[in-house]
Amino acid sequence: MSECYLCPRKCGVDRTKNTGFCGAGADTVVARASLHKWEEPCISYKNGAGTVFFSGCNLHCCFCQNNKISNELFGKKVSTEKLADIFLSLQDMGADNIDLVTPTHFVPNIINALDKIRHRLVIPVVYNCGGYELTETIDMLDGYVDIYLPDIKYFSSDISQKYSNASDYFDITSKAVLAMIRQIGKLCYNDEGGLIKGTIIRHMVLPSHRHDSMKIMDWIAGSTSKDEVLVSIMNQYTPFDFISDEYKELKRRVTKMEYNTVVDHAAQLGINGFTQQKSSSSEKYVPEFDLTGI
Template identity: 55%
Template sequence: MEYNYSSCTMCPRTCMVDRTKSSGKCNAGSHVKIAKAFLHKWEEPCISGVNGSGTIFFSGCNLKCVFCQNYKISQENFGKVISTEDLERIILDLQQKGAHNINFVSPSHYIYTIAECIKNLGKSLKIPIVYNTNGYDSIGSLKQLEGLVSIYLPDIKYFRNESSMKYSNAKDYFNIATNAVIEMYRQTGKAVFNDDGMIQKGLLFGI
């Protein structure tokens, strides 16, 4: 499904900005921007395994926590704009290098492009997709990933509204993240691991 970037409501911020001309809270335009793509060996053991997780860091972020360890990427929007075809090539390259999975980090503001890429790759993509998110995702956008993402990895950052307001300017965080997690679990069901202990589908929490 082609996304209408002229009034963005892709995530719960519902900025309604025209991303072809400017950007909202996430700093993202309508074209994908990434900061880094590599084999990540220090994710959860069932994600990184021996070879590493084929990790792609997207630039910008829709939550922008003041304590972010990737501040340059999430808040200063460090990275390079690439085409959808470039992103598909990067995914295949990581797979060819032996990645156990493709791990999209901070993907909430690029969900529609991600869905398009996975669909375009079809059967040439043989490893699971991990959606590694801050949990501030809208249900309508998550539904675009049904049948495409195998593993959800939400980082649940706050329980108290006062804290989420203070550190991420998102007073509805816990309610939004709770509903997002319910939708993620609806899509994946119970976790499944292969004989090597690598997760193949399911929901994993970072807290």
């Protein structure tokens, strides 16, 4: 934390004194910890994922549905001991797993918390991230993470620069995802159909960008195998009021044609995974960031 190079931004800042691009200092900040029933079926298969939403982000996407915590940085500082207690409390509540949401900038703190309770934690740990990761940070997580749940948001560097100020997004993310797959290996399930090991790649279709989505599907089909990866094609894009007029193309929902074009293309490529109904595009599915469970 005194010279932070945890993510591809490589700010190098002393987070004990300042904040980097992610907006986070050295202390872990959490906005909510609770059971969440709306993750993919093999992640929330019984009681729900034990989600822990961390504040701050290394992408700051202009359309982020978790804007309150990613960009506005709402949350509460917690100690390593408290974070470990949160993990155990979620397990006691019957969580199907510990689902770490946007955790990149707090990886050392998370590892320290897991070290305190690894002998007591019997459910999988999910690393739920935006995909913009350094392979060195993924290497740090070897032995701590059971399931990787990365986004691949963009293929085009122009689009990733415009929406997330990250022209190198696909180059960085594609390498990180392959590192995750190498580390975790093949998909593995328990007797209840719950995923206990593996990688799920998420992609949310954006309005006006179905062709970019199709290129991502092409890469997945050509670079990964079906016994190692599931793909979740998301239809939940919601045009929130905070989206600037600068991004007029994002101020509407994805059409049925746009979404189905991407899904059909993935099916033709033989990609396995999940799709969403159009009703998933709704503000009601955005968690209430109210410090529940903190």
